[in-house]
Amino acid sequence: MKITRIAAVLGAMIAATALAGCTMPAAETPKTDAAGGFQCEEGETYVMNVMVSAHPYWVPVYQGFKQAAEAMGCETAFSGTPEYDISKQIASFEQDLVENPAGVLLHPMQSDPFIEPINAAIDGGIEVVTFAADSPESNRTSYVTSDNRAEAAFAAEEIIKVVGEEGEYAVLENPGQSNHDLRVTAFIDYMAANYPGMQLVGRQATNQDSNKAYQATGSILQANPELDAMWIPEAGSAEGAAAAVVEAGSDVLILHADVTPTALDLIKDGTIHMSLNPNQGIQGYMGFMTLFMAAHPELIDPFNDYKASGFNPAQVPFIDNGFSVITKENADSFDLEAYMEGRSTE
Structure with a gap:
């Protein structure tokens, strides 16, 4: 009944506006810059x-x-x-x-x-x-x-879909940058709450440095040869992690956020499983x-x-x-060089 009454009142207000020529009384008209509209002044x-x-x-x-x-x-x-x-x-x-x-x-x-x-x-x-x-x-x-939490949850579910509900995973991180922090903490929290059989066995700060990521991943793999998967909040560290995994001959599922041309090539050749890239x-x-x-x-x-x-x-x-999910199948759509053809970089 309450909804019906509200609808009736709104209907009466709309009808009254229509009878008045669809305009508000002059004294109540918002003082907006309608003449200029959505346009900049010269040099703005x-x-x-x-x-x-x-x-x-x-x-x-x-x-x-x-x-x-x-x-x-x-x-x-x-x-x-x-x-x-x-x-x-x-x-x-x-x-x-x-x-x-x-x-x-x-x-x-x-x-x-x-x-x-x-x-x-x-x-x-x-x-x-x-x-x-x-x-x-x-x-x-x-x-x-x-939505960094949504990215983390998607990544966790993808790992579970591929490797199962029991195993070992590691994360690399970039402490201090809010979106990267949230991607990592939300991922760990999601795994702990939903898949307790997945154990976090490695967590190292690499700060978007591919060389540090290479070294950190090598250390994690040496200590945890049964590692199943890695989640990385950005692409630079994913490049280094992928190099370490290949060098070790390990079968580790790598997922990361963002994308670079190098990371895209690694997705195309199957070294990296997937990227979750903001639009x-x-x-x-x-x-x-x-x-x-x-x-x-x-x-x-x-x-x-x-x-x-x-x-x-x-x-x-x-x-x-x-965000978009980048895989081997759709990777060509994320070719930055092709995207920039004919565009000004200034």
């Missing part, structure tokens, strides 16, 4: 800032970012640092702010060190949205990523859209208390860009 620029800027992961993300920006007449710039160094990434982010962009789409190497820089940027009128990795205690407006183009596209909305809150008048509270009404705490 948005920056994408990352760590290890030469990593191939960023390429499709930036392409999606640019595609959305170009559709709205906006300028973009790619920034970051070539090193895996938190202080240098923060310095590059702060240098971006000197140019006074409308907003920055940021992949923070670590969460906590970026809290104050992000908050300072927003206090200075420059919006910040995070992607792929987060700084949840900051005032960033939105976070765009794949990078969607990540960049939705990253730009949420960043633009954060910089243009006048375009939205939501049904909440933003006017009284003073917060940015374009808050979208989390967007799941989804």
